[in-house]
Amino acid sequence: MTGSSDKLHLEHFVPYRLSVLTNIVSMSIADTYEREFGLTIPQWRVIAVLARYPDLSAIEVAERTAMDKVAVSRAVQGLLAARRLVRTYDSGDRRRSRLRLSTAGKSVYTRVAPLALDYEKKLLDALSPTDRKALDRLIGRLVARAKRLAAP
Amino acid sequence: MTGSSDKLHLEHFVPYRLSVLTNIVSMSIADTYEREFGLTIPQWRVIAVLARYPDLSAIEVAERTAMDKVAVSRAVQGLLAARRLVRTYDSGDRRRSRLRLSTAGKSVYTRVAPLALDYEKKLLDALSPTDRKALDRLIGRLVARAKRLAAP
DNA sequence: GATGAATGGTTACAATTGAAACTATTCGCC
C-alpha cells in the first residue's frame, strides 16, 4: 500500500515547509528591527532575555536563546558598543561576565517588545484560538522529537 | 484585561520557537546529506525539484524551491561540477537554461529521497495522525499570512 | 600549593551568504 507519502514532493515535505515559513517570518522581523532600531536578531534575543533575567553571564544567555557562545559574544560586543548593555564580571569567578541592560537598552526593549508581540498577534490571527493552542503544542512536540533524532 | 501574552517571553514567542525548530531540523538533515552524499541543502532542493520536473530553467527552479536566482546559480554550479546535472540551453531563448539530472544525479536522488522521507516520518511520529493533518494546515495558513504581512 | 584538565569568553580564518553590478540575449515599439 503505497500512500502519497512515499514520493517526495518538496512542496509537501515538512522540513522544507518549515524552513520556508521560518525564513519569511524571520526576515520580516529582522527587517523591522534593523531598520527601526539597528538591532540584529541575535542582539534582540540577548536584550529580550536580559530584560527578563538580568545579570546573566554570556553562557547563561546562550542557553536561554539557543545561540552558541560565539554568537552571543558578537551580539554582546555590538550591544556594548551601542551602550545598550553594561558588563561587569563576577567577583567570585572572574571568567564569568554579568550582563545587564543599560537605561538605553531598557528603552529599546520597551519599544521593541510591543512590536514583536504585535507581529506575533497578527501572524496568529490567521488561526482560531483552538488552532493557536494546537500550534503551540505541536511545536513543542516537534522540537523535543527533533532534538532526540539529532542526539546521536 | 492583560493576558499573559502581553509580556514577552522568548521561550513562548512563536517566531523564536519556529526558528529553533527549523534550525534543529535543518541541521540534522544538512549533516546527513553533506556527510553521506556531499550535498548542500540548496543542491538537494534543486535535485528534488528536477527529479519531478525535468528540463526546468534556473528561474523556474528558483520559483519552485523558494530560493533566489543566485542561490540556484551556485547550487547548479556545484552539481554541474559533480556531474550530477546536465545543462543545455533553450533553442528558442538562449538565455534560458534547461536543467536535468544526469544518471549520477538520478542515482543520488533515488538514494537521498528515501532518507528524507524517513526522517520526516520519524519526526512526525511525535504526532498523532490528526495532529499531522493539523500541522499541515497550520503551516499553510501561517505561510499565507506571513507572506501577506511581509508584502508592503 | 603546584599542575593538568575544564570552563568562560574572545579572536582569527575560512566558508557561506546577500546585494549590486554586470553580460548576454530577447522583447517591445517606433
Next chain:
DNA sequence: GGCGAATAGTTTCAATTGTAACCATTCATC
C-alpha cells in the same frame, strides 16, 4: 531593422557565520 527596457543568469565584493584555536581563570588532584 534599430534602440532602449526587460529578462536569465553569473560574478564580484562585502558582510555574516561557523570552526577551531586561543587566553585567562578556576577546579580537581596530588
